[in-house]
Amino acid sequence: MSIQYIKGVGPKRAARLKKLNIHTVEDLLYFAPREYDDRTKFKYLSQCIKGEKVSLRVQVSGYPSKLRSRKNLSILKIPVEDQTGNATLVWFNQNYIAQKLSIGDKIAINGKVDYFGNEIQITNPVFEKGNEKKIGKIIPIYPLTDKLTNNEMIKIMENAIKYHVDDIPERLSTSLREELQLMPVKEAIINIHFPKDRAHYIQARRRLVFEELLTLQLGLFLIKSRTKELNKGIQYPHTKDIYDFINNLPFNLTNAQKRVFKEIEADMEKDEQMNRLVQGDVGSGKTIVGILAMFKAWKSGYQSVMMAPTEILATQHYESISNFLSNYNIRCELLVGSLSNKKKEEILDELKRGDIDILVGTHAVIQDKVEFNRLGLAITDEQHRFGVKQRAILSQKGKNPDILVMTATPIPRTLALILYGDLDISIIDELPPGRKEIETYAVGSNMIDRINNFVRKQILEGRQAYIVCPLIEESDTLDVKSAEELYMSLKDETFKEFKVGLLHGRMKSNEKDSIMQKFVDKELDILISTTVIEVGVNVPNVNIMVIYNAERFGLAQLHQLRGRVGRGEYQSYCILINGSNSKISRQRMRILQKSSDGFYISEKDLELRGPGEFFGTRQHGLPELKVANLFSDMNLLKLTQKKAKDILKEDALLLDEKYSLLRQNIISLFKDRINDLILN
Numbered sequence: 001m002s003i004q005y006i007k008g009v010g011p012k013r014a015a016r017l018k019k020l021n022i023h024t025v026e027d028l029l030y031f032a033p034r035e036y037d038d039r040t041k042f043k044y045l046s047q048c049i050k051g052e053k054v055s056l057r058v059q060v061s062g063y064p065s066k067l068r069s070r071k072n073l074s075i076l077k078i079p080v081e082d083q084t085g086n087a088t089l090v091w092f093n094q095n096y097i098a099q100k101l102s103i104g105d106k107i108a109i110n111g112k113v114d115y116f117g118n119e120i121q122i123t124n125p126v127f128e129k130g131n132e133k134k135i136g137k138i139i140p141i142y143p144l145t146d147k148l149t150n151n152e153m154i155k156i157m158e159n160a161i162k163y164h165v166d167d168i169p170e171r172l173s174t175s176l177r178e179e180l181q182l183m184p185v186k187e188a189i190i191n192i193h194f195p196k197d198r199a200h201y202i203q204a205r206r207r208l209v210f211e212e213l214l215t216l217q218l219g220l221f222l223i224k225s226r227t228k229e230l231n232k233g234i235q236y237p238h239t240k241d242i243y244d245f246i247n248n249l250p251f252n253l254t255n256a257q258k259r260v261f262k263e264i265e266a267d268m269e270k271d272e273q274m275n276r277l278v279q280g281d282v283g284s285g286k287t288i289v290g291i292l293a294m295f296k297a298w299k300s301g302y303q304s305v306m307m308a309p310t311e312i313l314a315t316q317h318y319e320s321i322s323n324f325l326s327n328y329n330i331r332c333e334l335l336v337g338s339l340s341n342k343k344k345e346e347i348l349d350e351l352k353r354g355d356i357d358i359l360v361g362t363h364a365v366i367q368d369k370v371e372f373n374r375l376g377l378a379i380t381d382e383q384h385r386f387g388v389k390q391r392a393i394l395s396q397k398g399k400n401p402d403i404l405v406m407t408a409t410p411i412p413r414t415l416a417l418i419l420y421g422d423l424d425i426s427i428i429d430e431l432p433p434g435r436k437e438i439e440t441y442a443v444g445s446n447m448i449d450r451i452n453n454f455v456r457k458q459i460l461e462g463r464q465a466y467i468v469c470p471l472i473e474e475s476d477t478l479d480v481k482s483a484e485e486l487y488m489s490l491k492d493e494t495f496k497e498f499k500v501g502l503l504h505g506r507m508k509s510n511e512k513d514s515i516m517q518k519f520v521d522k523e524l525d526i527l528i529s530t531t532v533i534e535v536g537v538n539v540p541n542v543n544i545m546v547i548y549n550a551e552r553f554g555l556a557q558l559h560q561l562r563g564r565v566g567r568g569e570y571q572s573y574c575i576l577i578n579g580s581n582s583k584i585s586r587q588r589m590r591i592l593q594k595s596s597d598g599f600y601i602s603e604k605d606l607e608l609r610g611p612g613e614f615f616g617t618r619q620h621g622l623p624e625l626k627v628a629n630l631f632s633d634m635n636l637l638k639l640t641q642k643k644a645k646d647i648l649k650e651d652a653l654l655l656d657e658k659y660s661l662l663r664q665n666i667i668s669l670f671k672d673r674i675n676d677l678i679l680n
């Protein structure tokens, strides 16, 4: 039912609610408050503590006084008392309140306590005379846009609950609710908006989060099993040649690499389309696993493509792929923006004719004009830098080609199941042997001189260094400015005897590439950079990573940055300059000092900080969550994953009557992705 039918909502308000993505009465009822103002705690004046927000029942004890401040504000003061003391209520620019209150009136108030000498003052309190409706309660605070106040929203919500809460269907079966002790939906909705007390709020939220995550999880599992059935893929024959190739590699594969390749091989030999995510820490050797898959595709006469997020990375991949495959008659080409048009056209022609076996490149490979002859395998490297859409476009370049995505962003498995719900997951959880542990130090800003001396010493010995400048959140411009400032001061003063370069996200990609190339060629000793270097670049001679204001970064991101060093034969160092004194940031730094396990680090980061830095949660293409938070509700997420599996084991298509409401909801939630499902 449309929102307009709610009492108190006309076309104008309906339009404003639509901006909040509220279209129906149900949307409204599931629109959870952002936070709450707990006004349940009544105190006596003698118990008031400075700065605390309290509710009080007081009596007006004197006449109002009106003043005018120097800044021309009108100030109204009204004295009040209870049996334990006195206070003054103060309002700015609200003189009309004087008319509403007379000596002897008993009122309830809520506000923040302030002391002036011995006198208690409460500024701009909420007050009620008579019937207490707003004080002594928990008041919801909604995430709103302009032109809609919280008070209006509360009224709308009260009406919606009064007249429509009974229409909300109970989608969880009684047996499930009893088993997990979940509140009925009606009670949950009432208590998420107007909780009776804290305990009711917690139960209400638990119930709604569970339902939301269960719906999401069931939907994803269904899509996944269904895609498998629908998407007949290429069935590559088994080949032993790949083992010769493996045996002739300059190193032995790690057990983890072998296991993951086996999983890929099995996928490729099935007649279903492969949709696999390979997660592996920085330096765990994902590229070679991708190369093995491409080798296998080539053996059966198919083309492969590998897409990387930056030109530098694409070039590095191209070089190492050509290197590894040099003994075979495999044609590999690089397609990036900086090629001449003539060269590009040549490549496109040959690709279409089928003369090129492996194409490596940046976004350039998903442009319209890129056509393959027989694309059999599409690999995306550093998946978190691409959206779901780009992955889809790439796979449409062929006829159900096998899909492999690789990421170094370690995500706890539970979360990966949600974020990459329609992918199978392989994990390379082992580093090649002989890697030197990177020595990690967390220091305060007072140590900068010593750090600079250390960097100087290493450079004089022939090494190079990365210096990452402070991350300035949500501002590209400031980010660049801070990088430029740091660059200037280091280049002209601290390190004036060395060659220093600057790299940041606002530079054109050919500028970035040329700086990076200079660094690779050792024409630069120090590279000052924003986080653009985070992704997969390999410069083995660099052995120092200095990160300014490390406390502003996510741990997973720091771990990635650290992974840029330790790639050669030299002992490497990561120095985290912690600009904060807080306990939590020291704890976070300690985690990085102690561990080099990306999964452990990201789990810990979630635990300490909630939302990780690893990705914009927006871009992964999941339905929007109304109540649940994928990070802080990790425990409930685990529970729903288990339940969803149980349910589907018992009833693979949710055909039982007791799931019919849940099923309908799944269909409407995943509209475009699920419409060809058997669920219809």
Ligand code: ADP
Binding pocket: 251, 252, 253, 254, 257, 280, 281, 282, 283, 284, 285, 286, 287, 288, 408, 432, 433, 536, 538
């Ligand atoms: P990432 O997983 O971060 O993408 P890469 O694939 O770039 O890691 O591998 C990092 C380096 O380790 C490369 O130089 C690669 O050749 C090397 N490497 C990969 N696998 C092994 C192995 N099993 N033994 C030794 N070195 C390896």
Ligand code: MG
Binding pocket: 286, 287, 381, 536
């Ligand atoms: Mg890589």
